[in-house]
Amino acid sequence: MTKRASLVTSLLFSTAFCTPSALAQTNSADNAAQSSPADEAPDDEVDVSAPGGDFSGEIIVRGKFIPNPIRATSEVVSVLGEEEIARAADGDIAGSLQRVTGLSVVGGRFVFVRGLGERYSLALLNGLPLPSPEPLRRVVPLDLFPTSVIASTVVQKSYSVNYPGEFGGGVINLTTKSTPDEPFLKLSFGVSGDSETTGELGYTYDGSDTDIIGYDDGTRSIPDGLGQAIAQNIPISAGVNFSSLDLQNFAASLTNAETALIQRNRDIPANFSAEITGGTSIDVGDALVGIIATAGFENSWRTRGGVQQTSQGIVNIDGTAGLLPDQNFNFLTTENRIIVNGLLALSAEVDEHKFRFTNLYIHDTVKDASIKQGIDAINVDEETLLNQSRTSWFERQLFTTQFVGELKFDEISVDIRGSYANSKRDAPYQRTSSYAFDDQFANDFVNDLTSPGESARIRFSDLNDDVYGAGFDFGYETDIGVPINFTVGYSYYLNDREAQRRDFRFVPANGLGSPFDQQRIDFLLSEFNVFTQEIELREVAAQTSVPGYTAELEIHGGYGQFDAELADGLRLNVGVRYEDAQQQVLPITLTGGQAAVETQLANDYWLPAGTLTWNFADDMQIRFAASKTVARPQFRELAPQQFLDLDTDRTFIGNPLLQDSELINLEGRFEYYIGRGERITLAGFYKDIDNPIENVAFVQGGGTLFTGFSNAPSAMLYGAEIELVKYFPLYDVFGGNFFENRRLLLAANYTYTKSEITVSADDVAINPVTLQPTAASNLFNNGDRLTGQSTHVANLQFGMEAEEGLSQQTILLTYNSPRVTARGPQDQPDLIERTGVQLDFVMREQLEIAGQEIELKFEARNLLGTDYSESQTLNNSRIINNGFDVGTRFSMSIGINF
Numbered sequence: 001m002t003k004r005a006s007l008v009t010s011l012l013f014s015t016a017f018c019t020p021s022a023l024a025q026t027n028s029a030d031n032a033a034q035s036s037p038a039d040e041a042p043d044d045e046v047d048v049s050a051p052g053g054d055f056s057g058e059i060i061v062r063g064k065f066i067p068n069p070i071r072a073t074s075e076v077v078s079v080l081g082e083e084e085i086a087r088a089a090d091g092d093i094a095g096s097l098q099r100v101t102g103l104s105v106v107g108g109r110f111v112f113v114r115g116l117g118e119r120y121s122l123a124l125l126n127g128l129p130l131p132s133p134e135p136l137r138r139v140v141p142l143d144l145f146p147t148s149v150i151a152s153t154v155v156q157k158s159y160s161v162n163y164p165g166e167f168g169g170g171v172i173n174l175t176t177k178s179t180p181d182e183p184f185l186k187l188s189f190g191v192s193g194d195s196e197t198t199g200e201l202g203y204t205y206d207g208s209d210t211d212i213i214g215y216d217d218g219t220r221s222i223p224d225g226l227g228q229a230i231a232q233n234i235p236i237s238a239g240v241n242f243s244s245l246d247l248q249n250f251a252a253s254l255t256n257a258e259t260a261l262i263q264r265n266r267d268i269p270a271n272f273s274a275e276i277t278g279g280t281s282i283d284v285g286d287a288l289v290g291i292i293a294t295a296g297f298e299n300s301w302r303t304r305g306g307v308q309q310t311s312q313g314i315v316n317i318d319g320t321a322g323l324l325p326d327q328n329f330n331f332l333t334t335e336n337r338i339i340v341n342g343l344l345a346l347s348a349e350v351d352e353h354k355f356r357f358t359n360l361y362i363h364d365t366v367k368d369a370s371i372k373q374g375i376d377a378i379n380v381d382e383e384t385l386l387n388q389s390r391t392s393w394f395e396r397q398l399f400t401t402q403f404v405g406e407l408k409f410d411e412i413s414v415d416i417r418g419s420y421a422n423s424k425r426d427a428p429y430q431r432t433s434s435y436a437f438d439d440q441f442a443n444d445f446v447n448d449l450t451s452p453g454e455s456a457r458i459r460f461s462d463l464n465d466d467v468y469g470a471g472f473d474f475g476y477e478t479d480i481g482v483p484i485n486f487t488v489g490y491s492y493y494l495n496d497r498e499a500q501r502r503d504f505r506f507v508p509a510n511g512l513g514s515p516f517d518q519q520r521i522d523f524l525l526s527e528f529n530v531f532t533q534e535i536e537l538r539e540v541a542a543q544t545s546v547p548g549y550t551a552e553l554e555i556h557g558g559y560g561q562f563d564a565e566l567a568d569g570l571r572l573n574v575g576v577r578y579e580d581a582q583q584q585v586l587p588i589t590l591t592g593g594q595a596a597v598e599t600q601l602a603n604d605y606w607l608p609a610g611t612l613t614w615n616f617a618d619d620m621q622i623r624f625a626a627s628k629t630v631a632r633p634q635f636r637e638l639a640p641q642q643f644l645d646l647d648t649d650r651t652f653i654g655n656p657l658l659q660d661s662e663l664i665n666l667e668g669r670f671e672y673y674i675g676r677g678e679r680i681t682l683a684g685f686y687k688d689i690d691n692p693i694e695n696v697a698f699v700q701g702g703g704t705l706f707t708g709f710s711n712a713p714s715a716m717l718y719g720a721e722i723e724l725v726k727y728f729p730l731y732d733v734f735g736g737n738f739f740e741n742r743r744l745l746l747a748a749n750y751t752y753t754k755s756e757i758t759v760s761a762d763d764v765a766i767n768p769v770t771l772q773p774t775a776a777s778n779l780f781n782n783g784d785r786l787t788g789q790s791t792h793v794a795n796l797q798f799g800m801e802a803e804e805g806l807s808q809q810t811i812l813l814t815y816n817s818p819r820v821t822a823r824g825p826q827d828q829p830d831l832i833e834r835t836g837v838q839l840d841f842v843m844r845e846q847l848e849i850a851g852q853e854i855e856l857k858f859e860a861r862n863l864l865g866t867d868y869s870e871s872q873t874l875n876n877s878r879i880i881n882n883g884f885d886v887g888t889r890f891s892m893s894i895g896i897n898f
Contacts, residue, residue, distance in 0.1 A: 074563055074573040075611055076158040076623060076669050076683065100155055101681070101723040101749035101795070112788055113157065113169025114685060114719060114753055119693065120168025120631055126175055126358060128402050128419040129164075129469045129493055151177040157685075158611055158625035158667050161559040161575035162473065162489060165607045167629040168663055168687075176358050178347040179290030183280035185898040192859070192891030193270040197303040202268040202334035203369035205391050206258040212299065214338030214365035220393055220428040222460060223253035226537070230460075230502055233547075234591045236539040244509050247536035251506055254458065254537070257522035259429040262369050262389050268334065271300035273893070287350045294343040305332040306884030308372065310705045311828055311872060322877030323828065326699075329374030329388075331884075336367040352408035359401045368392040376453060385437040386453050387445050389521070392644075395426045413475040415489075421467040430459040430644070433521045446517040447524060449506055449535070454517075456525060457540065461501035461643075468494045471557075484564040487575075493555040497635055500548035500588075501642070502539065509534040539590075546596050548588035551635045555581045561609075569615035579630075580604040585638040585656060597656040597771060599638045605630055605662075619674070625667040633658040633693060637709045640771075650882075655709045657766045664688040678726050686718040692757070695787045696768050696779055697822040697831060705881065707822050708768025712757045712780050717789070719753035730800070741804055747797040755786040784830070785820060792817040799842075806846035806855065814838045821870055829872045831881055836866040855895035862888050 078100045113121050123130060156163070156171045163171050193199070208219035222230065229236050229250065238244055279292035312326035340363040348355045370390040375383045400421035407414040435445035436453040447454045471491035478484060506525060512533055516524065529535060541547065561575020581603055587596035609627035616622065636643065639654040669683035691711040698706055728744040763776035785791075792815065799810030815837045822831045841860045846853060869883040 074571060074613065075156050075160050076625060076667060078155040078157070079152065101721050101751060112790075113155070113172075114717070114721075114751065116169035116687075116717065116786070116788065118788075119634055119637075122164060122166055122171045124171065124173045125360070125400060126356065126402055126404055126417075127173060128400075128404075128417055129467055129495075130398070130400060130421055130423075151175050158623070159607075159609045159627035159629050159665060160573060160611070161561050161577035161607065161609050162487065164491065164493070164555070164557060165577050165579045165605060165630050166632055167627075167665075168631045168661075168689075176343060176345055176360065177279070177292045177294075178345055178356055178358075179281050179288065179349065180279040180292060181281075183278075185278040186276070186895055187898075188273075188275045188855075188893055188895035190273040190857075190891055190893030191270050192273075192300070192889060194302070194861075194887040194889035195865075196305070196885050196887030197268050197301050197334075198270050199267055200303060201332070202265050202301065202303040203262050203332060203371060204265050204334060204336065204367070205260070205262050205369050207367060207393065208258070211336075211367055212338070213297075214299075214340055214363060214395070216393065216395070216428075219255050219258060222428065223250070225253055226250045232591075233588070235541050236502075236504070236537070237541075238509075238536065238538070244534060244536055247538060248530055248534060251525070251535055251537040252527045252530040254525075255429070256525040259391060259393075260431050260433065260456075260525065261520065261522040262371060262391060265334075268301050268303060271298070271891070273298040273300075284348075287348045290345075290347040290349075292343065292345045294341070296339070296341045298337075298339045300337050301334065302337070303332065303334045304884040304886075305330075306867075306882070307331070307880045308374075308882050309879045310699065310881065311825075311879045312377065313826055314828060314874065317877060320875050323872060323874050323879045324877070325375075325879055327374065327376045329372040329376075329386075331370060331372035333368065333370035338365045338367075339363070354406040356404045357402070358404075360399070362396075362398045364396040364398075366392070366394045366396075368394070384453050386434055387437070388432065388434045391429070391431045393427065393429055395424070397424045398422075411477040413473075413477075415473040415475075417472070418470040419468070421465075421469075423463075423465045423467075425461075425463040427459070427461045430461070432457045442514060442518055444518050446514075447521075448512045448517040449508055449524075450511065456506040456521065457504065458506075458537075459501065459503045461499070463497065463499045466494075466496045468492070482564050482566055484562055486560075486562050488560045489558065491555075491557045493553070493557070495551075495553045497551040498548075499551070499635075499639065499641065502547050503541070504537050505540050506535050507538050509536055541590055545590065546587040546639070546641045547590060549585055549639045549641055550588065551583075551585045551639065553581065553583045553632070553635075555579055569621075571613040571615070572610070573613075574610040575608070577607040577609070578604070579607065581632065583632060583638075585635060585654075587640055587656070596640055599633075599656040599658075601632070601660065603630075603660055620670070620672050622671070623667070623669045625665070625669075627665045629663045629665060631661040631663065631689075631693070633660070633709075637693060642706075650705060650707055652707045653768070655766060655768045655771065657771060658693055658709060659691050659711050661692050661711070662690045674726060679723065680725075681723045682720070683722075684718075684720045687716065689715045689717065689786075692786060694757070694780065695822040697825045698769050699825050705825070710765050710768050710779055712765065713759055713763040713776050715755060715757045715786055717753065717755040717786065719751060721749065721751040723749040741802050742800055742807075743803055745797060745799050745801055745810070747795075749795050751793040753789055753791060753793070755789045757784040757786065758782060759784075779823060784823070787820045787822060790816045790819045806844060808842070808844045810842045812840040812842065814840075824872060829874050831870055831872055833868075833870045835868060837864060838866055839863045853897040855897065857891075857893045857895070859891045860888065861890075862886055 112118060152175045154173045154175070156173070157169070159167045208217040210217040229242070234241050236242060236247070236250070238247060273296070275294070275296035277292070277294045279290065281288055281290040308327070308329045308331055309325040310327045311323045314321050315324050317324070342361045344359045346357040368391065371387070373387045374385070376386050377383050398421070400419060402419040403417065405416045433447065433456045434453055435447045436451065438444060438446045447456065449456055469492065471489060473487055473489035475485060475487045478486070512535070516529060516533060523529070525535065557577060557579045559575055559577040561573065563571070563573045565571050581601070583599065583601040585599040587598065589596055607628050607630070611623060611625040613621055613623045636652065637654050637658055638656050640656055642651050642653050644651050665685070665687050667683060667685040669681060672680040674680065691713070692715045693709055694712050696708050696710050698708060725747045728746070730739040730742045730744055733739075757780050759776045759780050759782040761777070764773045765776040765779050766772070767774045767779070794815045796813040797810055799808060801808040816835050818832045818834045820830045821833045824830045839862070841863065843858045845856045847856065848854070865886070865888055867883065867885050870881045871883065872879040872881065
C-alpha cells in the first residue's frame with residue numbers, strides 16, 4: 001500500500017469511530033478553513049472502496065452531513081480561508097478581518113469584536129501567543145501580517161476553556177501556511193498610490209542613507225558620551241553631575257541637521273511591493289515533509305492633511321453652552337512605511353502524527369515628518385501663531401519561532417506546543433520644534449528656545465518584549481452510551497518587558513537673541529551655535545517623571561472539558577479553566593527622584609464555559625453559549641510613562657492602579673446552511689462587564705490633550721448580528737458562453753451593538769491624573785457607551801466570479817457608525833470618531849501567457865472619498881480634535897506562478 005493510500009485509509013477508519021465533536025476539537029485552523037471532501041457528497045452516506053492492495057473492504061461512514069467548517073466546530077466561529085482573503089485582496093490580515101461579521105478595524109490595524117476595543121481581543125499565531133511591538137497595546141497590530149503568509153484566520157466569538165481566559169470579544173487565531181499540496185513558486189510585484197499622497201506635496205527629511213530599506217545605518221545611534229550619561233540613570237542637567245560644557249558637548253554630538261530639517265517633496269512617489277513565495281513537499285521514509293518560505297518587501301507613503309483642535313472648555317456662546325478651540329492647527333503629515341517580512345515553515349506528517357516548526361520575521365518601519373501651523377492660546381486672552389514640526393523614526397520588529405506537535409494514538413490524542421517570540425520598538429531621534437510669530441520686532445517666526453511656544457526637543461525611546469509560551473493537551477475519545485471526548489490541558493505564558501523613554505530639550509544657558517532666533521532648525525542647532533551661544537541639552541524630567549519601567553505577566557492555566565453528542569444532533573461542550581496570574585509593572589525613576597506607584601496584581605480565577613448545539617435539521621442548527629472570562633490591564637495602560645500614538649497624534653499615559661475586568665458572556669445563534677459555502681446566520685449576544693477599563697481624556701501642559709485610563713464601575717453590552725452568503729448561477733439567467741462558468745456572489749453582514757456604563761452615587765474611580773480616588777461620576781456618566789463601540793457595523797460584498805479558474809470582480813462596502821474614542825475632559829462631551837462608508841472595488845484575473853500562469857489584480861479603495869474625523873459636539877458648536885482627508889487609493893499587481 002502506498003503512503004498516501006495508507007493515510008486515507010487511516011483517516012476513514014478513525015472517522016468511523018469519532019464524533020464530529022471529537023474531530024472539531026483536534027482540528028486546526030488550517031482544516032477549519034478548507035472544504036471537506038464530503039462537501040461533494042450528495043447524501044449522508046459515503047461508500048469508499050479501494051481498487052486493490054492490502055485493503056479490499058467497504059467502509060460506510062454514517063452521521064449528520066455537515067458541509068461547512070463553520071458548522072462543524074463546537075463553538076461560534078467565523079472563518080477566513082485563503083479564498084476569502086484573496087477575494088478581498090487586502091494586503092494585510094487586518095484589512096481582511098474587517099469583512100467578518102461583527103468585526104471592525106480601527107486605524108487600519110486593530111480589530112474590534114462586537115463593539116469591544118482591541119484590548120478585549122486575543123490574537124494568536126498557530127494557537128500560540130504573540131508579543132506586540134507597540135508600547136501602547138498588548139495586542140499585536142494585525143496590519144503587520146501580510147496575507148501571503150496566512151493560510152486561514154479563525155475568529156471564535158464564544159469562549160471555550162482550551163483558550164486563554166483573557167477573552168472579551170473574541171479570539172483571533174492566525175494560521176500560517178504549512179505543507180503544500182504540490183510544489184509551487186510565485187513572484188508578485190505591485191504599485192499603488194492614493195489621491196492625497198502620490199504626486200502631491202508631502203514632507204520628508206534626510207535621515208540615513210539606508211532609510212529606503214527601513215533600517216538605520218547608525219545615523220540615529222545615541223552618541224557615546226550621551227549614551228554613557230543615560231546609562232547612569234541620573235538627571236542630565238547642569239549641576240553636580242554635569243557641567244555646562246558637558247551638556248553643550250551632548251547637544252553638539254547629536255546628528256541634528258539630517259534628523260531635524262524637514263524638506264518639501266512636491267512629488268511623493270508611488271508605493272512599491274515585491275514578494276516571493278515557494279514551497280514543496282517530499283516523502284522521506286514514512287514521513288511527508290513540507291517546506292514553505294516567503295519573503296516580502298513593501299515601501300509605501302501616506303500623506304494626511306487636515307485640522308487638529310482642542311477645546312478650552314464649555315463656554316457661553318450667545319447665551320448657549322458651547323465649545324471654542326484653545327488650539328486650532330492645520331497640519332500636513334507624511335509617513336513613509338517600509339515592511340520587510342519573511343516566513344520559513346517546516347512540517348512533517350508521519351502516519352496520523354503532525355509536526356510544525358514555524359519561524360516568522362517582520363520588520364516594520366515608519367519614517368514620519370509633520371508640520372502644523374495655527375493658533376495656541378498660550379497666555380490668557382492672548383493667542384499666538386505657532387509653526388510646529390515633528391520628525392520621527394519608529395522601527396518595530398517581531399520574531400517568533402514555534403513548534404507544534406499533534407500526536408494521535410487511536411482514541412488518545414496528545415498536542416504539545418512551545419514558542420518564543422521577541423518584539424522590539426526603537427524610536428530614536430523623535431524631534432519636535434516650535435516657532436512663534438513675532439509681529440512686534442522681527443515680523444517673522446522666531447525660536448529663542450526658552451519663550452512659551454518656542455522650543456526644540458528630542459526623545460529617545462526603546463522597548464523590548466520577550467514572550468514564552470508552552471502547553472499540552474491530552475484528549476481521550478470513548479463511548480459511554482454516547483460518544484464523548486475528554487480533554488485536559490495546561491498552558492504557561494510569560495511576558496517580560498523593558499521600556500525606556502528619555503526626553504530632552506535644547507536650552508541656551510544665557511538666552512538667545514536676534515538674529516539667532518530667526519534661523520531655521522538645522523542652523524539654530526549647528527555646532528557653531530551650540531558652543532558660541534552655549535546651547536545645552538537638558539533633560540525634561542520632574543522628580544515624579546518615569547523614564548523607564550519593567551513589566552512582567554506570568555500566567556499558569558489548566559483546564560478540563562468534555563464534548564459529547566448527548567443525542568442525535570444534540571451536542572454539548574462544557575469545561576472549566578483555572579488561571580493564576582501575577583502581573584507587575586515596576587517604574588524606574590531617576591536617581592534621587594520620588595518613588596512612583598508600582599503595580600502588583602495577583603489574581604486567580606475559575607472560568608467556566610459551555611456551548612450547546614442542537615442540529616435539529618440537516619441544514620439548520622442553533623447554539624447557546626455561556627462563559628465567564630477576564631480582561632487584564634495592558635502594560636501601557638498601567639505604566640505611568642508617556643507615549644505618542646502617531647495614529648491619533650495624541651499622548652497616552654498609564655494608570656498603575658487599574659484592576660482586572662471580569663466578564664459574563666451569553667449568546668444564542670441560529671445557523672441555516674443553504675448549500676455549499678452558503679449560509680444565513682442570526683445571533684444575539686449579551687455581556688456584563690465588571691470594572692471595564694475606559695479611555696479618559698484630560699488637558700494638561702498649556703492645552704495639550706492627553707489620554708489616560710480608569711476603571712468604570714460596570715457596564716453591559718448587548719446586540720445582534722445577521723449574515724448572508726449566497727451564490728447565484730448566471731448561466732440560467734443570461735445564457736451564452738461568457739456566463740457558462742460564472743456565478744454571482746452576495747455576502748452581507750450587519751451587527752447592532754448597544755452598551756451602557758452604570759454609575760451610581762456611591763461608586764468610586766481612580767483619577768488618571770492625580771491617581772487619587774474620586775467619585776466615578778466625575779469621570780463617567782451613567783448610560784455612557786463604552787469607548788470603541790460602534791452601534792452599527794455593516795459589510796457587503798457583491799461580485800461575479802468564475803466557478804473554475806480565477807476571475808473575480810467584487811464590490812466591497814464597509815460601514816462603521818460613530819464610536820467614542822475617549823471620555824471628554826473636564827465635563828466636556830466625549831470624543832467621537834467617524835469613519836463613515838468605504839466603497840472598494842477589486843478585480844482579479846488569471847491569464848496564461850506563453851504557457852505561464854499570470855495573476856493580475858486591480859484595487860480601487862475608498863471610491864467615495866470618505867474622510868476621517870474625531871470631534872466633540874455641544875449644541876451648535878463643534879471641536880475637530882483630528883480630521884483629515886483619506887483619499888482614494890488605486891493599486892495594481894502582477895503575480896507569476898511557476
